Amino acid sequence: MSITPPTHDPPAWDWSPRFSVAKYQRMIEVGVFTADDKVELVDGYILIKDSEGPLHDVAIDRVKAVLASLPGDRWVRTQRTVVLAESQMEPDFAVVRANPQAYSTHYPAGQETGLIIEVADSSLLRDQRDKTRIYARAGISVYWIINLVDRRVEMYTQPSGPTAVPAYGAFQTYQPGDTVPLVLDGTSVGSVPAADLLP
Numbered sequence: 001m002s003i004t005p006p007t008h009d010p011p012a013w014d015w016s017p018r019f020s021v022a023k024y025q026r027m028i029e030v031g032v033f034t035a036d037d038k039v040e041l042v043d044g045y046i047l048i049k050d051s052e053g054p055l056h057d058v059a060i061d062r063v064k065a066v067l068a069s070l071p072g073d074r075w076v077r078t079q080r081t082v083v084l085a086e087s088q089m090e091p092d093f094a095v096v097r098a099n100p101q102a103y104s105t106h107y108p109a110g111q112e113t114g115l116i117i118e119v120a121d122s123s124l125l126r127d128q129r130d131k132t133r134i135y136a137r138a139g140i141s142v143y144w145i146i147n148l149v150d151r152r153v154e155m156y157t158q159p160s161g162p163t164a165v166p167a168y169g170a171f172q173t174y175q176p177g178d179t180v181p182l183v184l185d186g187t188s189v190g191s192v193p194a195a196d197l198l199p
Contacts, residue, residue, distance in 0.1 A: 018044035021088050041088040042126075043134055049090075050123035058199040059119045059146055063093060066192050075099050082116070083107040084138040085162070089131075092146075093117035095184060110138030114184040117144040124149050132156055137166035142183055146197055153180050153194050 019027075024041040027033055038049045060078070067076045077094045088107070095115040096108040116135055120127040127145050135143045136159040145154040158169030174180045176195040181188055 018086075019046060020044070021083055021086065024088055040090055041086075042130060044086045050126065052119075052121055052123065055148055055199055056119055056121050059148060059197070060092060062199060063117060063119065063146060063197055066196055067093060067095065075102075077108070081107045082109070082113060084110050084134060087134050087138075089134075091116045091131075092119045097185075110140055113138075113140055115142045115144070115182075116140050117146065119146040119148065121148045128154075132168060133166050136160050136168050137162050141186070143168065144180075148199070151176070151198055153178075153197055155180065157183075 019041060021041065024046065033039055038051075039046050040049055041047075064076075064078060075096055075098065077096060079090050079092055080094070081088060081090055082094050082096075083106075093116065094108060094113050095117075096103070096113050098112075118127045118131060124145075124147060132143065136156070139159050139161050141157065141159060143156040143159075145156075147154055153174040155172045155174065156168035156170070157172075160166050160169065174194040176193075176198060178194045179191045180194050180197065182190045182192055
């Protein structure tokens, strides 16, 4: 059953300077941020990533096992960089086109990414509010949230692209006992029991 996606107002805050992807990458190059700094560029803002607990780690392992069996010429990136218009983020999973060698000189971008998955516990509000807007603007065709708080899988589809108010046009939820369809590039490549994704 298709349900109307939840709407979330854009963040009310605008108190810090915004950064371009190029400037953020330069800051990394010169050592302002290192691999030990838990930050990412989200919609032009440098934000501290939410700290996640052991349940998050268990869910990561479950999703990784499911995605390992994906068919076709795709590559699953786990907690690695994806670059979008005004963001450089590290989603928990990104299913991108081609193989690792294709990304030796650049990070995957929106048009190269068929599915993004975020595992959400303490980060749930940010994943539902901010990241749905960012991923919809980038044209990410399918976005899943493994919602550990409500113990369900949320699927967002039909991205608006770069509109004034980016959003997904369709939203569905899957509980344990349901089967989640796995769609890549508009083609069904299988299905996954929701229970296999939820610890």
